[in-house]
Amino acid sequence: MGLATARELAGRGYHVLAGVRSVTDADRIRARNLEPVILDVTEPEQIEAVVARIANDPMGPKLTVLINNAGIAVNAPVETLPLDAWRHQFEVNLFGHIAVTQAMLPFLLGTHGRIVNVSSLGGRIAMGTYGAYAGAKFALEAVSDALRRELAPHGVSVVVIEPGGVTTEMTGHGIERARHFLETMTDDQRRRYGALVEAIIRQAAAFTASGVPADRAALVFATAATAGRPKTRYTIGRDAAMLTRLARILPDRALDRVLAANLRPHFSAAEAH
Ligand SMILES: NC(=O)c1ccc[n+]([C@@H]2O[C@H](COP(=O)([O-])OP(=O)(O)OC[C@H]3O[C@@H](n4cnc5c(N)ncnc54)[C@H](OP(=O)(O)O)[C@@H]3O)[C@@H](O)[C@H]2O)c1
Numbered sequence: 001m002g003l004a005t006a007r008e009l010a011g012r013g014y015h016v017l018a019g020v021r022s023v024t025d026a027d028r029i030r031a032r033n034l035e036p037v038i039l040d041v042t043e044p045e046q047i048e049a050v051v052a053r054i055a056n057d058p059m060g061p062k063l064t065v066l067i068n069n070a071g072i073a074v075n076a077p078v079e080t081l082p083l084d085a086w087r088h089q090f091e092v093n094l095f096g097h098i099a100v101t102q103a104m105l106p107f108l109l110g111t112h113g114r115i116v117n118v119s120s121l122g123g124r125i126a127m128g129t130y131g132a133y134a135g136a137k138f139a140l141e142a143v144s145d146a147l148r149r150e151l152a153p154h155g156v157s158v159v160v161i162e163p164g165g166v167t168t169e170m171t172g173h174g175i176e177r178a179r180h181f182l183e184t185m186t187d188d189q190r191r192r193y194g195a196l197v198e199a200i201i202r203q204a205a206a207f208t209a210s211g212v213p214a215d216r217a218a219l220v221f222a223t224a225a226t227a228g229r230p231k232t233r234y235t236i237g238r239d240a241a242m243l244t245r246l247a248r249i250l251p252d253r254a255l256d257r258v259l260a261a262n263l264r265p266h267f268s269a270a271e272a273h
Contacts, residue, residue: 041096073174164240165211
């Protein structure tokens with residue numbers, strides 16, 4: 001979604017600094033108005049280098065929009081996920097974005113700019129095995145609310161995007177990680193959670209395969225980044241629109257039943273194998 005958004009905005013004439021983590025990716029995406037910058041959001045020196053790139057711009061230091069989009073998916077039951085994996089999930093999906101936001105805010109205050117934080121349906125609903133991912137995304141939602149209220153008086157807007165299933169590389173990588181964590185479980189843990197993890201993997205794969213194409217998601221990102229009077233939150237896909245609404249109105253146990261019913265077909269498929 002990041003690349004599709006960078007291309008969409010570059011096509012509309014914005015000069016886009018697009019964070020990538022390798023020179024190969026930088027060479028692959030470089031194009032008119034699309035300037036790759038090496039940026040791992042967990043590496044403070046790389047964040048500083050991007051700050052220096054903007055500060056030393058020959059046309060003057062001007063940044064109008066920051067889109068915090070980087071993310072990884074870590075799926076495992078709360079009991080079984082090693083603490084260092086919990087920390088890594090939060091480092092990338094939460095603290096990295098806070099670090100980049102802190103570094104870029106002086107520029108955004110100067111331009112009355114905008115911050116767009118990419119959360120998830122998982123920022124509103126935490127299904128089984130989503131403790132770490134949803135934990136970091138719920139936190140990003142809360143940080144975004146605080147930031148919006150802090151920055152409104154200073155002319156900087158803060159917008160959250162909540163995608164549901166979008167067809168990208170995330171699910172494939174997430175499934176690899178989920179299988180790795182399944183292998184590191186004890187026999188007891190695997191008896192407790194094995195079928196759940198398999199069902200979640202199948203559900204995620206189905207969800208993504210029938211998801212919104214990344215190019216379409218990029219149009220929502222572009223609206224969030226450029227609309228004159230942006231909404232505070234944009235969902236992407238019908239699943240996200242419906243479930244975020246249900247999460248607001250249903251009591252917890254009713255939502256438990258809806259989520260269990262959605263997962264049930266994937267359970268039986270998993271158990272049949
Ligand atoms: N796809 C979905 O269904 C979905 C649903 C809800 C929310 N989201 C959210 O949407 C955002 C974009 O995800 P996507 O679906 O487009 O997944 P994706 O295709 O896997 O893209 C994620 C991007 O994040 C980058 N990244 C990972 N760790 C990073 C780090 N430490 N520093 C900088 N960049 C890093 C990856 O870089 P590399 O290419 O170098 O690995 C990759 O380019 C994420 O925040 C995700 O949580 C996605």
